[in-house]
Amino acid sequence: MVIEVMTKYIVALEVGGTMEMPYFEYSMAQCIDAETPKEAAEIYNKKNKCSYYYGTVVGYYLDGKIKPTEWFMRQTFSRMGIK
Numbered sequence: 001m002v003i004e005v006m007t008k009y010i011v012a013l014e015v016g017g018t019m020e021m022p023y024f025e026y027s028m029a030q031c032i033d034a035e036t037p038k039e040a041a042e043i044y045n046k047k048n049k050c051s052y053y054y055g056t057v058v059g060y061y062l063d064g065k066i067k068p069t070e071w072f073m074r075q076t077f078s079r080m081g082i083k
Contacts, residue, residue, distance in 0.1 A: 006033045009040035010059040010066065013050070023079060026058060037069075 008031050016024035028048070034040035037057040044055035058072040068076075077083075 006035060007040075008032070008061040009034055009037055009057050010061075011040050011044040011055040012058050013048070013053055014056040015053045024075070026056070029058070030055075031061070 010029055011032050012026035012029040014024050014026055016022065030044060030047075032040040032043050034043055037060075040057055041055050044050070048055065056072075057069060059066050059068040061067070
């Protein structure tokens with residue numbers, strides 16, 4: 001018997017990274033149940049028909065509390081000038 005462990009990931013639309021908008025911004029966050037962060041982003045992108053900007057995992061639920069991903073925290077702090 002295989003037990004699937006699903007995690008609630010928080011996936012948000014990541015826009016930016018262009019000359020006109022060099023910094024990334026996040027919006028339209030959704031909770032996605034998935035086994036991996038990659039699977040959560042794929043589900044988000046398919047569900048929302050993303051074709052230019054795509055969903056990125058920015059956090060997950062752990063013991064009922066939101067935990068931001070290390071990557072998201074590093075990027076956010078770096079943008080504020082904290083290295």
